[in-house]
Amino acid sequence: MLSKRIIPCLDIKDGRTVKGVNFVGLRDAGDPVELAARYSAEGADELVFLDITATREKRKTLLDLVEKVAREITIPFTVGGGISSVEQIGDILKAGADKVSLNSAIVRRPELITDAAGQFGSQAIVAAVDARRTDDHWEVFVSGGTEATGLDVLEWVQRTEELGAGEVLLTSMDRDGTKEGFDIELLSRVNRKITIPVVASGGAGTIQHCLDAVLEGGADAVLAASIFHFREIEILDLKRAMEREGIPVRFPESG
Numbered sequence: 521m522l523s524k525r526i527i528p529c530l531d532i533k534d535g536r537t538v539k540g541v542n543f544v545g546l547r548d549a550g551d552p553v554e555l556a557a558r559y560s561a562e563g564a565d566e567l568v569f570l571d572i573t574a575t576r577e578k579r580k581t582l583l584d585l586v587e588k589v590a591r592e593i594t595i596p597f598t599v600g601g602g603i604s605s606v607e608q609i610g611d612i613l614k615a616g617a618d619k620v621s622l623n624s625a626i627v628r629r630p631e632l633i634t635d636a637a638g639q640f641g642s643q644a645i646v647a648a649v650d651a652r653r654t655d656d657h658w659e660v661f662v663s664g665g666t667e668a669t670g671l672d673v674l675e676w677v678q679r680t681e682e683l684g685a686g687e688v689l690l691t692s693m694d695r696d697g698t699k700e701g702f703d704i705e706l707l708s709r710v711n712r713k714i715t716i717p718v719v720a721s722g723g724a725g726t727i728q729h730c731l732d733a734v735l736e737g738g739a740d741a742v743l744a745a746s747i748f749h750f751r752e753i754e755i756l757d758l759k760r761a762m763e764r765e766g767i768p769v770r771f772p773e774s775g
Contacts, residue, residue, distance in 0.1 A: 523768045524734050525565035525741035526755055527719060528748045530555060532571045532585065532601070537749065550749060553588045559748065560593035562755045563772040567593060568689070568743060570621065570648075571601025583615050590616020598689075600648055604629075609636050613644065621689055623648040624662035627669055627676075630683055637684030645687075646719075647680035649673060651706060652693040658706055665693050673706070674713050681714045688714065689743065692722035697746065699725025707737030719743050727753060727761045734767055 530537045530552045537552045556567055569589060571582055586599055599612050600621025609620045626632050626647060637645045650665050651658040651673045658673035677688050690710055692703035702723045711718055717740035720733040724744035733739040747753045759769045 522740070523565070523770045524739070524762060525719075526563075526730075526758055526769070527566045527568055527741050527743040528555070528559045528564050528755075529568045529570065529721065529743050529745045530589075531745060532569060532582065552585065553592055555749065556589045556597075557592040559755070560595050563759065564595055564748075564755055565770060566596045566598065566741070568598045568600070568621065569617075571599075583611060586612060586615040586617055598646055600646070600689075604632070606632070606635050606639055609640060609644075613640060619644050619646050619687070621646040621648040623650065624667075626680065626683075627660060627662050627671065630679065633680060633683035633685050637686070642684050642686035645685050646689050647677070647685035647687070648689040648691070649677060649680075650691050650693055651703075653703075653706075661693060665696075674709055677710050678713050681716050685716060687717045687719065687740075689719045689721060695723030696721075698723055699729075699747070701725065701729040702733040702737060702739070702742075704732055704737045707733060707739055711738035717741065725752075727758055730758055731762060731765055731767070734762070735765065 532552055537550050537555055559567055590597055596618040598619040598621050599617040603609060603620055603622055604625040612620050633645060650661045652661055660669045660671040660673055660676050662669055692706055695703050700723055702720045707720055719741040720737060720739035721743040724730055724747055730742045733742050762769045
């Protein structure tokens with residue numbers, strides 16, 4: 521079994537790291553460059569950087585900030601927000617990112633996945649899916665969670681894999697920032713539909729929540745923000761707990 525990954529997430533607004541609940545009520549969580557350096561040193565497996573207002577503000581991701589973060593870390597780095605073309609993806613990868621996360625743009629133009637995967641490889645293309653429960657199913661939302669699409673999440677994740685995405689970043693909007701635990705049913709259902717890795721996002725509040733995401737939900741990676749930003753959970757403590765449960769994890773060489 522491949523090692524399971526712990527991924528801190530930097531939600532960026534106006535050049536600062538922020539965190540909210542259900543995609544609203546944002547509060548400051550620190551300098552993204554300093555946080556990135558800290559997570560790299562503390563044993564995070566990867567880092568995700570999401571420019572959360574880029575799409576709504578109709579602007580490109582902050583390339584200079586991507587470059588600054590990339591210079592401070594030694595772990596893989598995914599960037600998302602406002603990315604809508606193969607050219608922009610190339611610019612972000614040149615700035616130091618290892619992967620790009622695509623959400624609104626691929627819903628509007630699904631062939632972007634295929635074009636980007638063909639040029640940069642599927643391993644560099646992450647399909648980000650913001651899911652909200654609607655009646656008896658989950659619906660895909662875009663534009664920072666502000667716009668319903670009518671797409672069924674389970675059908676959409678299958679399509680992203682068919683088009684060439686190498687990974688799905690699955691965020692439960694209902695659980696985002698609540699610290700009530702991941703949506704295990706959503707995770708399980710998505711994992712039964714696709715074969716590419718699934719990153720669980722939205723709801724982490726305790727170590728047990730993270731264990732459940734992997735053991736019950738089948739997640740390949742656990743993404744969280746505030747529990748790491750505000751040191752409610754230390755990355756190494758989480759990894760040790762996962763190891764005790766028989767979950768394969770990687771520890772930093774110095775650890």
